[in-house]
Amino acid sequence: xxxxxxxxxxxxxxxxxxxxxxxxxxxxxxxxxxxxxxxxxxxxxxxxxxxxxxxxxxxxxxxxxxxxxxxxxxxxxxxxxxxxxxxxxxxxxxxxxxxxxxxxxxxxxxx
Numbered sequence: 001x002x003x004x005x006x007x008x009x010x011x012x013x014x015x016x017x018x019x020x021x022x023x024x025x026x027x028x029x030x031x032x033x034x035x036x037x038x039x040x041x042x043x044x045x046x047x048x049x050x051x052x053x054x055x056x057x058x059x060x061x062x063x064x065x066x067x068x069x070x071x072x073x074x075x076x077x078x079x080x081x082x083x084x085x086x087x088x089x090x091x092x093x094x095x096x097x098x099x100x101x102x103x104x105x106x107x108x109x110x111x
Contacts (some may be wrong), residue, residue, distance in 0.1 A: 018048075019045065019048070022041055022044065022045050022048075023045065025041055026038055026042060026045065029041060050066075053074040
């Protein structure tokens with residue numbers, strides 16, 4: 001055998017994902033100048049990608065909220081902060097004096 005002879009390499013067929021099938025259909029619709037169908041396929045693909053991204057973000061946010069045990073919360077510190085906040089509120093309410101303005105007398109209609 002010489003190097004000039006081509007050797008065939010068999011590539012196993014891989015099943016296409018739904019996105020790849022939709023993309024093939026989208027390209028075929030454009031080539032066939034069926035723009036309405038191409039637009040619908042494009043919107044479906046875009047919506048699918050958006051939904052996948054939103055689902056991934058939901059999982060990420062949920063993991064941050066419920067699995068974030070790295071920080072140890074000291075309950076005593078929280079109680080102390082709450083007590084300080086309450087004391088500040090009481091002091092502020094004592095300092096405020098309400099001045100009442102006299103009510104204006106209604107004007108008499110001279111007709």
